[in-house]
Amino acid sequence: MLRQQFVSTPVKEVLADNHTLAVMPLAKQCEPFEAGMITTGLEGLAAPAVSEVWTVSQPTERGQTGNTYWSKTSELICLAHWLSKDECENIEQYTQKAYESVLSVMNEQGFTHPFRFWNYLPAINEGTGDDELYKKFCTGRLKAFENAGLTPANFPAASALGHHSDGAVVYLFACNQTPQHFKNTKQVNAYEYPRQYGISSPSFARATALTLNDVNYLFISGTASITGHQTLGENDLEKQLEVTQSNIEHLLTNANPENLTLSTFKVYVRHPADVAFTRSWLEARYPGVEMLFTIADICRKELLVEIECFCI
């Protein structure tokens, strides 16, 4: 059984529990420490320090293969790979290398199906046109997927956000069951976005569903105020929240084969001043959902907020 929780327990204590698959503290740091601990560079708003924790019911085994850190049970594996500040200067090439490493270690460890990716990058909106850092990241990721024989039908759910620290991290979950990937018919598939969004389209599905040991899960990708391929509600936080909500609700209705319930939101807010409004807007509409709020740059400059979901 896989669970996501948001806790204020000290990281060391969380890590000492071998039922912790991975702990992600919210801190301005994006560098490797030890297997099972994933610093992302993403910060929260204020003290008390909060961490995201993924727990499993089976005991984990953790290890490191080259520069890829992993943590696994018999049913799933979490793999993480960081890029240094220098490597981020050549984000396309090192993203490709990072993806190639995590996919090869995944295979070596006996897992075949990646089902959820997270990508946290520095200065994600820097550079103009095709030179924007996020767009170069997309090219590196796509090249690695193509080399691994992963076709758009097999791209899993993902999130890609910017932080204000040095270094980048890519981490993923993988298993041996075949996941189901879903599109959102209100949006153009990300891997079919038109040319104006970059040379290489973003490689992800809108949602991924899977069953492990008879338990069903649904991962909804980072979801934002996009209809078709267009950003809606520029400079209008509430409009962006409304469009984002309608995209999430659409996926819960049309991309949710087991009719699962929202368990958690990880909410990415560009401007710290927008967190309070975003929090009260979401809490009023989703009283039963646990929420983590982080300060992050969204991969399109006009986007103010993005929300990912976990359903069980």
Ligand code: 3EB
């Ligand atoms: C979008 O829908 C918003 O590049 O992995 C959301 C989720 C977004 C994942 C990614 C990007 C990614 O296009 C951005």
